[in-house]
Amino acid sequence: MLTERSIDHVVLERGEVANSWRRERWDSLRLLTPNWQTGLPGLRYDGPDPDGYLTAIELAGFLDRYAAFSGAPVRTGTTVTSVRRTGDGYRVATDRGELDCRAVVIASGACNRPSLPPFAAAVPPEIVQVTTFDYRRPDDLPDGGVLVVGASATGVQLAAELRRSGRPVTLSVGEHVRLPRTYRGRDVLWWMDASGVWDQRHDEIDDLERARRLPSPQLVGTPERATLDLGTLAAMDVELVGRWAAVRDGRALFSGGLRNVVALADLKLDRLLGTFDDWARSSGQESATPPQRPAPTAVPPSPRLRLDLCGGEIRSIVWATGYRPDYSWLDVPVVDPKGRLRHTAGVVDGPGLYALGLPVLRRRRSSYIHGIEDDARAVVAHLAGHLAAAA
Amino acid sequence: MTAIDNGVNVQALLDARDVLKGTPEAAQFTWRASSTWQNGVHSTTRIQNFYGLGAEQNHKSETVFEADHPEVFAAQDNGITPIEYLLVGLASCLTAGVASVAQNRGIQLRSVEATVEGNHDIRGILGADSDVRNGYNDIRVAFRIDADASQEEIEALVAQSQKRSAVFDALTNPTDVSVSVS
Numbered sequence: 001m002l003t004e005r006s007i008d009h010v011v012l013e014r015g016e017v018a019n020s021w022r023r024e025r026w027d028s029l030r031l032l033t034p035n036w037q038t039g040l041p042g043l044r045y046d047g048p049d050p051d052g053y054l055t056a057i058e059l060a061g062f063l064d065r066y067a068a069f070s071g072a073p074v075r076t077g078t079t080v081t082s083v084r085r086t087g088d089g090y091r092v093a094t095d096r097g098e099l100d101c102r103a104v105v106i107a108s109g110a111c112n113r114p115s116l117p118p119f120a121a122a123v124p125p126e127i128v129q130v131t132t133f134d135y136r137r138p139d140d141l142p143d144g145g146v147l148v149v150g151a152s153a154t155g156v157q158l159a160a161e162l163r164r165s166g167r168p169v170t171l172s173v174g175e176h177v178r179l180p181r182t183y184r185g186r187d188v189l190w191w192m193d194a195s196g197v198w199d200q201r202h203d204e205i206d207d208l209e210r211a212r213r214l215p216s217p218q219l220v221g222t223p224e225r226a227t228l229d230l231g232t233l234a235a236m237d238v239e240l241v242g243r244w245a246a247v248r249d250g251r252a253l254f255s256g257g258l259r260n261v262v263a264l265a266d267l268k269l270d271r272l273l274g275t276f277d278d279w280a281r282s283s284g285q286e287s288a289t290p291p292q293r294p295a296p297t298a299v300p301p302s303p304r305l306r307l308d309l310c311g312g313e314i315r316s317i318v319w320a321t322g323y324r325p326d327y328s329w330l331d332v333p334v335v336d337p338k339g340r341l342r343h344t345a346g347v348v349d350g351p352g353l354y355a356l357g358l359p360v361l362r363r364r365r366s367s368y369i370h371g372i373e374d375d376a377r378a379v380v381a382h383l384a385g386h387l388a389a390a391a
Numbered sequence: 392m393t394a395i396d397n398g399v400n401v402q403a404l405l406d407a408r409d410v411l412k413g414t415p416e417a418a419q420f421t422w423r424a425s426s427t428w429q430n431g432v433h434s435t436t437r438i439q440n441f442y443g444l445g446a447e448q449n450h451k452s453e454t455v456f457e458a459d460h461p462e463v464f465a466a467q468d469n470g471i472t473p474i475e476y477l478l479v480g481l482a483s484c485l486t487a488g489v490a491s492v493a494q495n496r497g498i499q500l501r502s503v504e505a506t507v508e509g510n511h512d513i514r515g516i517l518g519a520d521s522d523v524r525n526g527y528n529d530i531r532v533a534f535r536i537d538a539d540a541s542q543e544e545i546e547a548l549v550a551q552s553q554k555r556s557a558v559f560d561a562l563t564n565p566t567d568v569s570v571s572v573s
Contacts, residue, residue: 242563257564263546264554
């Protein structure tokens, strides 16, 4: 898009193209979006399995193809160490020299560092702790019980694969988003797309800050298109406990509010499916299968509130507690006290500074790969206007 | 929205939320209670002032709470037991939440009744069995709500009320408590 407008540009990449997909994720990871949704401007998935889900390595291959297809001037192996304001633009320092530019698009993403609660430091040292940055496969962990913390897509996927490896698994569950993999015969993300839920704009969302920090929905991309929610995990003998609140006297203490976070997720799912049904009715969408509602999630009658971390029951902890962005290199005051970039629909609070590839950047769709096209178009249009005005 | 009135000034709360987002120091409140031993296990606790919005604040009047134990505990029963006060706090907090959320969602309430039961194995406090905890084993709250809303909307009110409840959080999550002697 910058090339179309004859705007000189370079793309700086600290590692290689699709670096975090290659190096910072676990082996079994697949996209949550079906292949037919996977596309970047001018290049869509064109493989044999439109209803499947790309693995992380397949996605890295797709991004390689895109880099070649788009002819983007990517400088790999170039780590940005600082971005500073200069007279009419920015000075970008890298480990391979400095660049001066009039505009910067920050596309470093929201998932640069794992986010851990402070009490992680109080976990006894004999317990192996890994984050979703280091975890690759069950064999990396010692035999014995695993405590998985967090019930986003990541948490439920890792809990399931660790349980299948034969390990006893306890899953600590806070607020989460429950979704069935398919609804009325279609991928649930087809419904999100078609019904207009993903079109919802940032300024139409009631609580934008909440929408931006919502955990990823409980989904997994498998050939069977299987649903993976708390009910699935409970049926696999994964023990569900409440949100991990503290470590005291060598014990993990869990919230007694599990029932309510489960009720909130069930109620929210019912409302979402109701939105789909309303849309299907009003748009004359034919569907062979009638509206249905998944059964409420069964909560264990008395979830454990305490777990002895010294007794040997738990040998490892997987922190699936989300990510934080890393803007330590950004020497421009556009980061809020919580470490998030201040921006409106990708236009950052600093002239000539832009953001792309953040959750709900412009619309709900922005959180997904195929959401980048409209976002990039809007941001590049603004950027071109900024350059023209400054010229 | 304008037609419904549960008596909650939601606009004031929403305005306060916006203001306090930018001034977190004003959002720091300290609640206080002062207790005096009477006799036996009977004590009297008074509450009048608190700190918040950057200044000392006062309730319109002082409230006095008598706490004792019942006669089956060989006590005088001058008031409810301390652990029953937790039920008072939980019921009133969740009920306030239901009213506020309903107001915010434009739902007219006609009646809200809650029954709260806490199961308590007193062998813990008596030291009769070291495996039994001192506090409640579990607490059950049952709401009966009559409102201009569907069953799902009423369930969502109650769920959101728990999500934003100070006392629900205080009971379901650990709190650092320090006790000193002067």
